[in-house]
Amino acid sequence: MNTKTTALLAIALLSAAASAEENYIESTAGAGAVPLGMLDLSREGRADVGDDLDAVLTHDLEWPGRFRVSRLPRVDKRRWSDEGVFNFVHGSYRAFGDSVQIELRLSDLVSMRDVPGMTKSWRVHRKHARRAVHEFADMLAKQFYGENGAATTKVLFVRRGQKTREIWMMDYDGANARAMTSEGSVAMFPGWSADGRTILYSSFLEGHPALRELGQGGRSSKRTSPAGVHAYGGRESPDGSKVVYVRESGSATDLWLMDRATGKHERLTFHPATETSPDWAPNGQTIVFTSDRGGRPQLYTVGADGDGEERLTFTGTYVESGVWSPQGDKVAYCAMVGGQFDLFVLDLATGETLQLTEGGGNDEAPSWSPDGRMIIFASDRTGVSQLYLIRPDGTGLVQLTKTGNNAAPRWSPGQTKKE
């Protein structure tokens, strides 16, 4: 396809064009991003959708590191050519009462023609205008990279109140944050079922930590761990057949598996030390977890059948919260450096570790976007715990939440359905 060829050309030409251009300094785009022109979206009539759709689209394109957006009020062929731009995005929106008509398209700068299949229009309630823009961003991810983008995905997190903690959900870019539980208890460790339809979490609703699940619609919740058992941190396997979780046994905690089909609970780890924070490899064969069997918390792996325990990290005094990248090639985690947590990414093929953040508070609880291009995490760098995005190469830090006290983010799998 033509566009893909020009995109490849664009990548090749990028290094030549990038160095001299002052515009790039303020850009949040990452290295290797494809330059993409964007015209200010034209607003017809009194189309107030309550959101800056230009900003929504720019974030969708730049935050994952795919594109470097050069936004202009009108086409400037010479300038865009200098910047290595071969394609540009443009569109309009018009309000009809509470609904809004949105049209977005991708055009070729050389021919000034629309790229086939890359024009789309939506007629939606204005509160879903962002969703339409997110869908177009994912079309661009598919067109230029052949990837499923994460622009329509959601994030679950814990909002901490004075005495209570509830499970909240927001769009991946921080918009539309809302409470999913209102138990007035302590809820924690939110997670998703593999199909993204069920919310797994843990709660003190019955006086001790127990696994709970919230079905579609989010109204009724039920306990899934056995009565009286202290359990938390449930993570569903990629095929949805099992849930691995943390369970108190004896004087420590171990990993247990719950079988969805049989409802049986089976112990997975048997070491007398503390085992916690399990997370599945995307192939469902291996589980990464934390254990202090070596004296201090470090990351280990174990087969889903309980065989083949191996130690994964060997440095640092407090290594925790290992999360497997959706592509299976990396594990992100947090580790204490000088009394505070920083984020790291371990490349499983090379064994090399990259430190993503340094100083400025505790950076904890990483979770990967399903396209593997972003990591969301919690940081108390402003004095209160808030949620941030960063790319796995350490670039593109963005603060997503600014109100409340927010922790334990967990990114949804894949593209989510319309609500």
Add this chain to the structure above:
Amino acid sequence: MKALKISLVLALSASLALVAGCAKKPNAVENEQSADAALRDGAAGSSAADDEAAREAALQQKKNRLQELLDRIMAEDIYFDFDRSAITDQAKALLSEVAEIMIDEKRFELVIEGHTDERGTESYNMSLGSKRAKAVQQFLADLGVGTERLQTISYGEEAPKAEGSNEEAWSQNRRAHFTVNVR
């Protein structure tokens, strides 16, 4: 801080009042029977009622003493060092007295909550909180208190006693919290 302590004491008094309320029902029946007996043969019945009252008073006294010890343990922040679940010597001395009372009065049950400060991850702190609660449980069990009367719950870092991100707040939040129930 102060408000929290007061609410804690209130909560404890409330739960004790509840327990006392429950305990009185059978007593009331017993007292009626005793009253009937007293009508029949005077002195013997009234002495049974006196025994019952004396037992209740003794139980209340022990409960007060136990509560006082637990309040001291909870008020002074003497439990655990950062990231550790070993009980300090100061706490051990007080817990030994707690054990004596628990052995003496089999009707007392303790709920031991383990808490951590905000440092560390939520997940590992849940394990640490449970280790702390279990360390207290084990200490009391080693002195002869049956574990069936010593329930443990970890709250990890999720239920801090003091607000703030400094050593003063942290040391107060690294704690065991006790609730007394009477069977």
